[in-house]
Amino acid sequence: MKKVLFVLLSVLIISACGESASGINQNVLPTVPSNYVNLTNPLSADAAIAGGEIFQSTCATCHGSGGHGDGPAGAALNPPPKDLSVLQLEVSDGYLFWRISEGSPGTAMVAWRGILSDEQIWQLTTYIRTLK
Ligand code: HEC
Incomplete structure (x- = not known):
């Protein structure tokens, strides 16, 4: 028995x-790594303007101009890009900063740290917070 x-x-x-x-x-x-978990966005809400410009030029091909995961290059991806307007309601600033910085291994979401500055990644985080 x-x-x-x-x-x-x-x-x-x-x-x-x-x-x-x-x-x-x-x-x-996923659980946010300890070196990211307590990070908070140092920028004010108007950083969303610069973040939006970076998003449209760098991220929208996959994520769609409204961040809904419906960009032209996103359709064929497996896993597909998530709807960031939904995700942002569920996660912390540290989560968004971590994922943009380090990407999502094994997916088309690459690590942007080194390509984008920390300030630009925070601007993107601020912009993602405005997505509906
Ligand atoms: C080549 C296509 C592509 C580009 C360009 C791209 N992403 Fe992604 N992104 C993805 C995919 C695919 C996923 C889903 C990964 C997963 O399911 O783990 C993703 C996931 C994400 C996530 C959520 C990760 C999670 O934990 O669910 C965020 C936030 C994100 N991307 C932000 C961005 C930002 C900001 C940019 C521009 C700097 C960008 N992405 C550019 C394809 C892309």
Whole structure:
């Protein structure tokens, strides 16, 4: 009996791991690394203007001009770009800054740190906060 329970438990644990690893459960967001988790946006709301300009020139091809994940280059991607107007309601500034800085490994979302300055990434974060 004990053995059966153990096997059952193992199967449950393995299937739970498989689910998160393959990203089937889209509602579970990754944990922000400790060096990003407490970051807050140092810029004021008007940084959204500069952020919007960078977004349209650099991000909209995949994310769409309104950030809804419907840009022309985004359609063929797997995983597709997320709707940032929805995501931004669920995550912290540190999360957005982290993801833009370091990208999402294994996806078309590259790391922008080094390409964009920290200030530009905060401007983008400010802009993403305005998306509806
Ligand atoms: C080549 C296409 C492409 C470009 C250009 C691009 N992204 Fe992305 N982005 C993606 C994809 C695909 C995802 C989804 C990744 C995932 O599901 O993990 C993503 C995810 C994101 C996320 C959410 C990550 C998460 O944790 O869900 C943010 C925020 C983001 N992008 C911001 C930006 C910003 C800002 C720019 C411009 C500097 C940009 N992206 C440029 C393809 C792109």
